[in-house]
Amino acid sequence: MPTVKLLTGLRKFGGAQQQIAGATVREVLAAIAVPDELLFPQRDEVLNQDIEVLVNGRNIAFLDQLCTAVTDEDRITIFLHGARGYPGG
Amino acid sequence: MIYGWTGEVLRVDLTNGAISTEALREDWAREYVGGRGLGTRYYWEEGDPSVDPLSPENKLMFVTGPLTGTSASCAARYMVITKGPLTGAITASNSGGHWGPELKFAGYDMIIFEGRAPSPKYLWIHNDQVELRDAVHLWGKGVWETEETLRAETGVPDAIVASIGQAGENLVRYAAILNDLHRAAGRSGVGAVMGSKNLKAIAVRGTGGVPLARPRDFMKAAWEMKAKLKESAVTAEGLATYGTESLVNVINEHGAMPTRNHTETVFESAEDISGETLTETRLVANKACFACTMACGRVTTLPGDASGKFSVDTNPRNWNISGEGPEYENAWAMGADCGIADLDAIIKTGWLCNDYGMDPISYGATLAAAMEMYETGAIDDSVTGMPLNFGNAAALVAMAEKVAFREGFGDQLAEGSKRMTVRYGRPELFMGVRGQEFPAYDGRAVQGMGLGYATSNRGACHLRSYTVSPEILGIPEKMDPHSSEGKAEITKIFQDITSAVDSSGVCLFLTFGIGLDDILPQLVAATGVDYDIDSLTQAGERTWNLERLWNERAGVGKGQDILPKRLIKEPIPSGPAKGLTSKLDVMLPEYYEKRGWTADGVVTEEKRKELGLPKA
Numbered sequence: 001m002p003t004v005k006l007l008t009g010l011r012k013f014g015g016a017q018q019q020i021a022g023a024t025v026r027e028v029l030a031a032i033a034v035p036d037e038l039l040f041p042q043r044d045e046v047l048n049q050d051i052e053v054l055v056n057g058r059n060i061a062f063l064d065q066l067c068t069a070v071t072d073e074d075r076i077t078i079f080l081h082g083a084r085g086y087p088g089g
Numbered sequence: 090m091i092y093g094w095t096g097e098v099l100r101v102d103l104t105n106g107a108i109s110t111e112a113l114r115e116d117w118a119r120e121y122v123g124g125r126g127l128g129t130r131y132y133w134e135e136g137d138p139s140v141d142p143l144s145p146e147n148k149l150m151f152v153t154g155p156l157t158g159t160s161a162s163c164a165a166r167y168m169v170i171t172k173g174p175l176t177g178a179i180t181a182s183n184s185g186g187h188w189g190p191e192l193k194f195a196g197y198d199m200i201i202f203e204g205r206a207p208s209p210k211y212l213w214i215h216n217d218q219v220e221l222r223d224a225v226h227l228w229g230k231g232v233w234e235t236e237e238t239l240r241a242e243t244g245v246p247d248a249i250v251a252s253i254g255q256a257g258e259n260l261v262r263y264a265a266i267l268n269d270l271h272r273a274a275g276r277s278g279v280g281a282v283m284g285s286k287n288l289k290a291i292a293v294r295g296t297g298g299v300p301l302a303r304p305r306d307f308m309k310a311a312w313e314m315k316a317k318l319k320e321s322a323v324t325a326e327g328l329a330t331y332g333t334e335s336l337v338n339v340i341n342e343h344g345a346m347p348t349r350n351h352t353e354t355v356f357e358s359a360e361d362i363s364g365e366t367l368t369e370t371r372l373v374a375n376k377a378c379f380a381c382t383m384a385c386g387r388v389t390t391l392p393g394d395a396s397g398k399f400s401v402d403t404n405p406r407n408w409n410i411s412g413e414g415p416e417y418e419n420a421w422a423m424g425a426d427c428g429i430a431d432l433d434a435i436i437k438t439g440w441l442c443n444d445y446g447m448d449p450i451s452y453g454a455t456l457a458a459a460m461e462m463y464e465t466g467a468i469d470d471s472v473t474g475m476p477l478n479f480g481n482a483a484a485l486v487a488m489a490e491k492v493a494f495r496e497g498f499g500d501q502l503a504e505g506s507k508r509m510t511v512r513y514g515r516p517e518l519f520m521g522v523r524g525q526e527f528p529a530y531d532g533r534a535v536q537g538m539g540l541g542y543a544t545s546n547r548g549a550c551h552l553r554s555y556t557v558s559p560e561i562l563g564i565p566e567k568m569d570p571h572s573s574e575g576k577a578e579i580t581k582i583f584q585d586i587t588s589a590v591d592s593s594g595v596c597l598f599l600t601f602g603i604g605l606d607d608i609l610p611q612l613v614a615a616t617g618v619d620y621d622i623d624s625l626t627q628a629g630e631r632t633w634n635l636e637r638l639w640n641e642r643a644g645v646g647k648g649q650d651i652l653p654k655r656l657i658k659e660p661i662p663s664g665p666a667k668g669l670t671s672k673l674d675v676m677l678p679e680y681y682e683k684r685g686w687t688a689d690g691v692v693t694e695e696k697r698k699e700l701g702l703p704k705a
Contacts, residue, residue, distance in 0.1 A: 005338075005342065007335070007338045007339060007342070007365070008327060008330075008331055008335045008338075008339070008364070008365070009322065009326065009327060009330065011365050016360060016365070049563075050322050052561075052562070052563060054342055054343065054665075056665055057342055057343050057344045057664065057665020057666070058665055059563070059567065059569075061563070061567045062567075062569050077342040079338075079339055079342075080322060080327070081322065081323060081327065081339075081562050
């Protein structure tokens with residue numbers, strides 16, 4: 001099973017690291033304890049803009065988005081930032 | 090009349106003790122907004138680029154912004170402008186806390202120090218009572234004792250003090266100026282300039298206010314901004330919960346955390362020094378600066394055995410204390426960059442840096458370079474006086490004291506890593522730009538940051554163009570951190586906007602939650618100047634170009650936009666960014682073009698005229 005690491009404001013939903021079953025990022029997200037309404041606030045297929053998902057350190061925005069395939073060796077990192085500003089601090 | 094200002098500039102000639110006031114140059118305030126921009130304009134006029142930064146001829150300016158001291162969120166900032174002894178470049182180091190607002194309340198927008206006092210002095214400002222006082226009894230004391238002593242001595246418990254510690258007195262090239270015990274104008278060695286002038290402290294108490302052009306409009310705009318800050322997970326909750334330390338895991342997971350002097354970019358023990366761990370194990374409370382709605386400051390403690398674990402012999406009063414920090418950059422420099430996973434050692438050393446008054450980024454990064462020299466045989470115990478292997482937490486704590494007092498090998502560390510590595514024949518181990526050490530993002534793994542470092546006027550700095558926003562956090566749009574595409578343009582835009590924010594008097598961290606367009610209405614209502622986004626951004630561009638022109642005259646402009654060979658030639662060995670080097674050769678020409686400069690990076694006459702910049 002892929003290793004999932006939850007950071008920052010998501011840490012409370014599952015500790016530092018856990019093994020979660022799933023063949024794609026979408027399946028893994030469906031299986032973690034982070035509430036669906038936080039991951040998909042519009043209750044559609046669009047990930048919360050405040051949340052970033054990495055597979056082996058690469059943002060899924062530059063991979064295959066939620067369809068990105070994952071294997072047992074992969075590491076998935078999910079963090080909440082909620083930044084809005086421009087240009088950042 | 091321009092509002093948002095008191096209209097008074099304090100000028101102090103330390104050589105002869107003369108103190109005078111003069112009218113603020115309103116035309117410059119209007120054109121450069123304030124803070125960093127205004128200070129740069131004054132320094133352009135008065136700061137000789139050829140002087141030794143530690144000589145009496147160098148000037149030292151403390152400059153507020155028009156929003157400093159108002160009820161705008163996070164309107165706490167003041168800038169220290171001078172020629173940096175670490176870099177030889179113009180520097181603008183800024184600090185929060187309460188000192189900047191207090192200066193405005195006392196009736197002054199800025200202070201210009203000139204010359205050198207014949208013996209240690211401090212400046213006491215109590216509204217219109219301004220006097221230089223003897224500070225011989227304070228010389229040799231740390232920042233914290235200095236603040237306590239001055240509040241007792243002046244009999245004004247609400248006095249706010251900006252001071253130097255032993256590092257500034259001993260001319261450590263990255264000495265800082267501290268106020269409110271733990272808030273620092275940290276980088277480039279502004280504290281050493283203050284020390285070179287025999288100026289120990291500036292204590293201020295003011296009971297006035299900041300005049301606003303349209304108070305009702307201002308309050309409306311201020312409350313609208315506060316509401317927006319509550320909507321952002323970062324500014325409403327994230328910074329308060331985890332502080333900037335929350336970035337440790339985030340950056341490390343991207344494979345962008347420089348480790349062991351940038352030989353790697355993934356730190357295997359990041360979790361141990363992360364914001365999550367700090368919050369769970371060592372955080373006592375948050376602390377906020379003046380008018381801050383975020384409270385990212387970390388009040389930390391070392392409970393039980395950890396208190397005495399890293400005692401420093403000459404400072405027994407430090408054995409059982411609480412303090413503040415670390416912030417992300419500190420935790421990185423004294424942690425991952427040195428291969429140190431001991432959070433207690435990092436916390437303790439951060440406190441020491443604050444009390445001694447020195448920049449933990451440059452200290453940690455310089456120690457990391459020394460550790461690589463040690464591990465590769467360039468220096469040994471006979472030079473260092475103790476083992477300096479990567480991961481040596483005890484050395485991190487002990488060397489901080491030796492640097493502040495310039496004892497033993499600390500005397501070499503106090504020179505910064507560029508001079509130190511040259512001295513021992515390993516200049517390639519200096520990781521920085523214009524003599525200033527990198528902060529906590531690898532310029533290969535986050536390409537835009539590499540360009541930002543190379544072109545930063547005050548030397549390597551993350552606070553000049555924080556392209557981590559688009560490259561890691563995806564705002565205002567997601568940009569691939571591994572690609573150089575579009576980075577020249579976004580770097581230029583960020584540099585200009587950041588210059589404008591820095592000039593306004595509010596904290597740059599606000600921009601995690603809001604944009605320049607949100608700051609604008611407050612600035613307009615406060616000053617009565619009809620800025621718009623274009624004119625405000627152009628004011629930022631004006632500041633950037635004037636800094637560049639000043640650096641050109643000081644010999645640290647064109648030809649200095651370079652990164653260390655390690656970032657250009659040595660691919661990242663492992664992790665998510667494995668195989669990457671900086672594509673600076675691609676980005677830099679494009680950046681010069683976007684700036685409207687010549688192909689070798691010189692501000693053109695056309696650009697000078699377009700921005701209304703003064704002639705040399």
